[in-house]
Amino acid sequence: MKYDVVVIGSGPGGYVGAIRAAQLGMKVAIIEKYNTLGGTCLNVGCIPSKALLDSSEHYHNAVERFAEHGIETSEVKINMKQMIKRKNEVIDQTCKGIDFLMKKNKIDVYQGTGSFVTKNLIAIENVDGRKEIEAEKVIIATGSKPITPEMFNYNKVRVITSTEALNIDKVPAKMVIVGGGVIGLELGSVFARLGTSVDVVEYMDRILPTMDTDCGKELMRSLKKLGINFYLSHSVTGVKSGKTSCTVSVQKRDSEEKFDIKADYCLVAIGRKPYTDGLNLESIGIQKDEKGRIAVNDHLETNVPGIYAIGDVVQGAMLAHKAEEEGILVAEIISGAKPHIDYNLIPGVVYTWPEVAAVGKTEEELKSAGIPYKSGKFPFKALGRARASMDTEGMVKVLAHKDTDEILGVHMVGPRVADVIMEAVALMEFRASAEDMSRISHPHPTYTEAVKEAALAATGNRALHV
Ligand code: FAD
Ligand code: NAD
Numbered sequence: 001m002k003y004d005v006v007v008i009g010s011g012p013g014g015y016v017g018a019i020r021a022a023q024l025g026m027k028v029a030i031i032e033k034y035n036t037l038g039g040t041c042l043n044v045g046c047i048p049s050k051a052l053l054d055s056s057e058h059y060h061n062a063v064e065r066f067a068e069h070g071i072e073t074s075e076v077k078i079n080m081k082q083m084i085k086r087k088n089e090v091i092d093q094t095c096k097g098i099d100f101l102m103k104k105n106k107i108d109v110y111q112g113t114g115s116f117v118t119k120n121l122i123a124i125e126n127v128d129g130r131k132e133i134e135a136e137k138v139i140i141a142t143g144s145k146p147i148t149p150e151m152f153n154y155n156k157v158r159v160i161t162s163t164e165a166l167n168i169d170k171v172p173a174k175m176v177i178v179g180g181g182v183i184g185l186e187l188g189s190v191f192a193r194l195g196t197s198v199d200v201v202e203y204m205d206r207i208l209p210t211m212d213t214d215c216g217k218e219l220m221r222s223l224k225k226l227g228i229n230f231y232l233s234h235s236v237t238g239v240k241s242g243k244t245s246c247t248v249s250v251q252k253r254d255s256e257e258k259f260d261i262k263a264d265y266c267l268v269a270i271g272r273k274p275y276t277d278g279l280n281l282e283s284i285g286i287q288k289d290e291k292g293r294i295a296v297n298d299h300l301e302t303n304v305p306g307i308y309a310i311g312d313v314v315q316g317a318m319l320a321h322k323a324e325e326e327g328i329l330v331a332e333i334i335s336g337a338k339p340h341i342d343y344n345l346i347p348g349v350v351y352t353w354p355e356v357a358a359v360g361k362t363e364e365e366l367k368s369a370g371i372p373y374k375s376g377k378f379p380f381k382a383l384g385r386a387r388a389s390m391d392t393e394g395m396v397k398v399l400a401h402k403d404t405d406e407i408l409g410v411h412m413v414g415p416r417v418a419d420v421i422m423e424a425v426a427l428m429e430f431r432a433s434a435e436d437m438s439r440i441s442h443p444h445p446t447y448t449e450a451v452k453e454a455a456l457a458a459t460g461n462r463a464l465h466v
Helices: 012-023 039-044 046-064 080-104 182-194 213-226 320-334 363-369 384-389 417-429 434-439 449-458
Strands: 002-008 028-032 108-111 113-118 121-126 129-140 144-146 174-178 197-201 229-231 234-241 246-252 258-263 265-268 272-274 307-309 348-350 355-360 373-379 395-401 407-414
Touching: 002 012, 002 320, 012 028, 012 039, 012 080, 012 129, 012 320, 039 046, 039 080, 046 080, 046 182, 129 320, 174 182, 174 246, 174 258, 182 197, 182 213, 182 265, 182 348, 197 234, 213 229, 213 355, 213 363, 213 395, 213 407, 234 265, 246 265, 307 320, 348 417, 355 417, 363 373, 363 395, 363 407, 373 449, 395 417, 395 434, 395 449, 407 417, 407 449, 417 434, 417 449, 434 449
Parallel strands: 002 028, 002 129, 028 108, 129 307, 174 197, 174 265, 197 229
Antiparallel strands: 113 121, 121 129, 144 272, 234 246, 246 258, 348 355, 355 407, 373 395, 395 407
């Protein structure tokens, strides 16, 4: 069989790229080594983690917040098996949706591991054997896997990654999480809300170290109230695993101070690495960079003409929407168009409560680049909508150029900011100023009014409600 485009990997990068190529009239095949389509995002990432975040939030609210709203409940109990079953049903429905989209767009789906025989010949191997298909162009979208250094003794039983954590069907008494990044804080929130005692060990001196410092500070305050215990500037020196528990050895950075924590689970969440195993990249000379990512140019083309790579397996943020944009970009480039992605405007979101969302430059980045800026902040506690729902933690911060007033970065911690951030993304796409943002009429009462107020604060301390 011969195709215009063969996509290897069916995550949000691969399947979206395949759909766009098919929409543009190309004959497309997609190869996926697992039995379900959708990759990390649908099977063990974005969707299942958000399903558990939602379920655990309902429980937490019922136990901690309903009474203040005047809702009395009798005993509220967790049925963890049902929580996991619902999560699995959500995954199932979502993956089946991708099967439908492949059929609708007449994309041939091959189950098996794809590997290069030549640059235009791809082998597919599965339990039934091996076949080969021909490809004019290839898009590699094989994603990433968790980083699990040997000293953690990752065994998928007591020392786990997010993949296993999403299937724990009994509330653990104690969990140590290595890494105060996105996965650590999202899954830490799930278990802390369900009653697990959660310790987060973070190597850096703050959580979410790649985001604006104010975001990490604000979120940490909220997560401490939830009961999460943080060891910042600490590192894990080893993990010993038994049948029913594990012991995590922790050391304070630049100090002799050491201690052990016994827990039901040690969740390793220290980042993910690009996944290229089994692709046989060497046989056709595809180059990788120093971090093991497939090296690509501005068009996401590898050093071998006609072979492209997208998503987590290449440089840039490991985010589903970034992978999707890259899938679309490559399909359009192959069709002869000249699309563009502004990587500065890929938003980042952490689905804790309060949520964290950001786009553009952080205050630290502006400082180190020597860009003159002004900053306006507005706290959610001053917002009527936030008081009505009792979600008063967090703030919105707008950073604008000191001279031109162009919005350079927007950082938020607060209720539903995962959705609110889109206003900032859209305005920055059109290179709006903080004054533009402040003059737009925002519906009252909504959480979005905090954005208007922060923009007013940035344009000369003009916030109205503080
Ligand atoms: P992947 O989704 O990893 O898909 C790659 C696919 O390729 C896999 O299905 C794999 O089996 C397949 N494959 C690999 N090698 C081969 C081969 N040789 N042959 C055939 N198939 C192969 N991002 C967000 O934007 N928002 C979130 O809320 C979010 N939450 C997350 C939560 C968790 C717990 C995790 C782990 C990640 C989360 N992410 C989130 C990140 C997101 O999942 C990834 O950025 C995204 O899935 C990357 O997409 P991709 O298409 O590059 O690769
Ligand atoms: P991360 O990069 O977000 O966080 C890893 C954290 O671990 C960092 O804070 C880092 O300083 C710390 N760390 C690294 N080595 C350490 C060590 N030895 N000891 C203690 N701390 C250590 O990585 P992650 O949380 O594993 O997530 C992986 C990827 O998945 C991220 O790039 C993220 O983009 C993506 N993801 C996104 C979402 C989302 O968009 N909401 C959710 C989950 C995952």
